[in-house]
Amino acid sequence: MRGLDMRKLTVMLGLFLFLVACQNKTNMEDAQNPAEPSPEVLTVEAGQNGEVTAPTEPHDIPPVYIDEANYTGDELEIVKLMNARLHYIWEEDEKGDMSLIDPQAPVSGMGRTKVRKVISMSDITIQEQKKLYQAVVRVTELKENDKEYNSTMVFWKKKEEGDSAQWIIADID
Numbered sequence: 001m002r003g004l005d006m007r008k009l010t011v012m013l014g015l016f017l018f019l020v021a022c023q024n025k026t027n028m029e030d031a032q033n034p035a036e037p038s039p040e041v042l043t044v045e046a047g048q049n050g051e052v053t054a055p056t057e058p059h060d061i062p063p064v065y066i067d068e069a070n071y072t073g074d075e076l077e078i079v080k081l082m083n084a085r086l087h088y089i090w091e092e093d094e095k096g097d098m099s100l101i102d103p104q105a106p107v108s109g110m111g112r113t114k115v116r117k118v119i120s121m122s123d124i125t126i127q128e129q130k131k132l133y134q135a136v137v138r139v140t141e142l143k144e145n146d147k148e149y150n151s152t153m154v155f156w157k158k159k160e161e162g163d164s165a166q167w168i169i170a171d172i173d
Contacts (some may be wrong), residue, residue, distance in 0.1 A: 066086075082153070089114055153171070
């Protein structure tokens with residue numbers, strides 16, 4: 001009886017391995033032959049003058065800027081700086097983006113992913129230090145790839161520049 005049980009076990013194991021191998025082959029074929037795009041994706045529309053326009057893609061929609069009406073004074077200047085950064089990143093203008101950042105900042109370049117909007121933002125905390133004013137704000141950004149990123153933005157306004165001092169981005173962590 002023991003030999004019969006071993007044969008059943010061997011046959012069952014062989015059948016199981018065969019089924020697993022067939023499933024893996026099916027998955028590999030599916031990966032190598034992706035499905036055709038749906039007709040909705042390929043649809044184009046004719047405008048009033050008969051010109052053909054491509055459908056609007058999510059990456060064609062400009063970012064949602066922070067509402068500046070809710071801020072005044074230094075906080076307004078910081079929000080304007082944050083909105084300018086969103087604009088430069090969206091336009092892929094690295095030179096413009098880097099013009100907002102202090103040359104001594106540890107930020108080495110523009111990010112690779114565009115920001116769609118700032119989802120949430122902490123209060124802007126401004127502290128006076130010996131040679132400058134420093135502002136800190138925590139933000140959650142929704143990136144073009146639909147992922148949320150949390151970062152802390154640090155801004156400086158240097159006292160030595162007097163009345164002409166402007167806020168500048170010191171760091172983004």
